Amino acid sequence: MDLKLLAALNAARKARKAAALVTDLDTGAARIVLEEALAGDALEAPIRAALRSGRSGVVADTRTFLTVQVPPARMVIIGAVHISQALVPLARMLGYDPVVVDPRTAFATPERFPDVTVHAEWPDVALPPLGIDRYTAFIALTHDPKIDDPALIHAFERDCFYIGALGSRKTHAKRVERLGALGVSAEQLDRIKAPIGLAIGAITPAEIAVSIMAEVTQAWRQGIA
Template sequence: MKKGILEQLQQDRAEKRPVVLATFLKTGEQRLLYLYGKKGLKDSEPRIGEAARAAMLEDRPRTIETDDGPLFLNVFNPPLRLVLVGAVHIAQALVPMAQLAGYEVIVIDPRSAFGSAERFPGVQLSNDWPDEAMAQLKPDIRTAVVTLTHDPKIDDPALIAALQSDVFYIGALGSKKTHASRLERLREAGIAEHEFSRIHGPVGLTIGAKSPAEIAISILAQMTASLRQPAASAPAPAPAGPAAA
């Protein structure tokens, strides 16, 4: 490996940036492939980019055939992240579950009485408004975002930021009626209709969950399905038109 590539790879890993190291096995030529929003990977042929993106999603390397011979795609993914918007009881249950599943958890809540170290010991907390916090966090393909407050002033900016990013999962707490109203607000904010299908709302698998812990289980299970079986776990199409009364 050339020194320049090694140094860049070390920097990428230190900055928790997803990257794929592509090596042409016949020649030893190497290049680094980076995510570029929702368009896949830049600086690569479409087929290579698609394969590299799939390898990132599966979190395991693969070899593909190209016109220049076999190409080995080695994945260097940062830890999975879960951004929870709303330091509520469900978040208190979901944080340790997600940590056990390998997620780095960040809790955002501008209400410092909720988002406090006393209620979330040892967890990264942000009391910034969600749009500011999300801009700093730069959510990516290894990130899940879940909103839990029912407060449009807090949840909506986080959802807008998530929809403008490449996160693999977006969940929003609330009933079907609440979700319909939410989508109407997002329409008014300029979010394209086709983006709504990315939001799992009401959040979580339908398992009859009642308690905060049960709801947290349903959310983590749905996140896992979205990560490991994205096609099978896609949300149902969002309802079109004005929110129901």
Template sequence: MRLELLQRLNEARAAREAAIVLTDLASGGQDLLLERQVEAHIEREALETLLRNGRSGSVELGGTALFAGVYLPPVKLVCIGAVHISQALAPMARLVGLDVTIVDPREAFATTERFQGVDLRAEWPDVALPEIGLDRWSAFCALTHDPKIDDPGLHAALRAGCFYIGALGSRKTHGRRVERLTEAGFAADEIARIHAPIGLPIGAQSPSEIALSILSEITAVRRLKPQPR
């Protein structure tokens, strides 16, 4: 790889931006595409599939045989609420390669005994989240049922453009949440990005089953082609 190309790739990594290095299998020529360049590319659909899958391999673009090296930032999972669901969700998420952080200002819940080996922040979301750094490669879950704790986190997740945002609660609870977010200045299409009730509808009952439904929904949003909601 040319030094100039390697420098650009390292800059993308430092900025947590996905990149694809395309190598012409016939000539050996290389080019680097940043995630923000994909939307305007003539082969947008094929390139977006590569980013969703996150796997390098041989592809054909515009009749040219290429090897696509896909470089994705580590995916973060940030959960607001050191609750039973997040206790089950954290180890599951780590098994599939997510970097997990739990945020909860309630020190009785946010204990290292309950969350061993997890990045745990016993702070309010508006204090912890700027340091954690939400972005396009972050999944966010609001799990406390307490608007004083969940809502500031939801505000930050919506503004950061997290690829997945989920919130615990019934449809009635979410209706009140929508009213609060609307009053806070968020548009209807922004609020519609929130998955609520959180998780895939698998009939989950226990905290572990709910955690499984949440992780499944995060995976589906991350890997599958977006569908109208």
């Protein structure tokens, strides 16, 4: 591979930017397209589809090969609750590196979350250093506006691919009212998945965790690009 192309791919990987190496199989000519610069590209549709699936391959009916590079998805969980305890192993199984944030030190303990990065701090302190970005699934589970609301605002600012929050429709309506009063746009508020998780009739913490993981997967595979 051309060293300039390799350097560009490495730079994209370091910056957590999705990219595709587009190679003409007949001539060997290659170019790199970043996801952020896809609009208007002749291969925009197949490249977006490839980035969404994370799979490299030949573009249908062409002699063009796409080598895709997508940043590994991350998950930030606000709230060291029972649902979080069930969600963490599911997230890891699917390749996420989960982080738990909860200022309530009685909940955010190594005993309850062994081998998990836990920040027993308020969101305004814990979240900025995490480098949250568009490839992050953001899940608010504390049911406490003092914790969840500022965390959700941070998720909006970082354009997370998935933003979900625990609570009934009534609870969410109040959340929308509070966040709207703080200047959050209607478009951003519409991005919140609430009640969180796919509607599978989940009742137990483990079942709710499954419904959340399913909804996150759906957003990752169908909506990230």
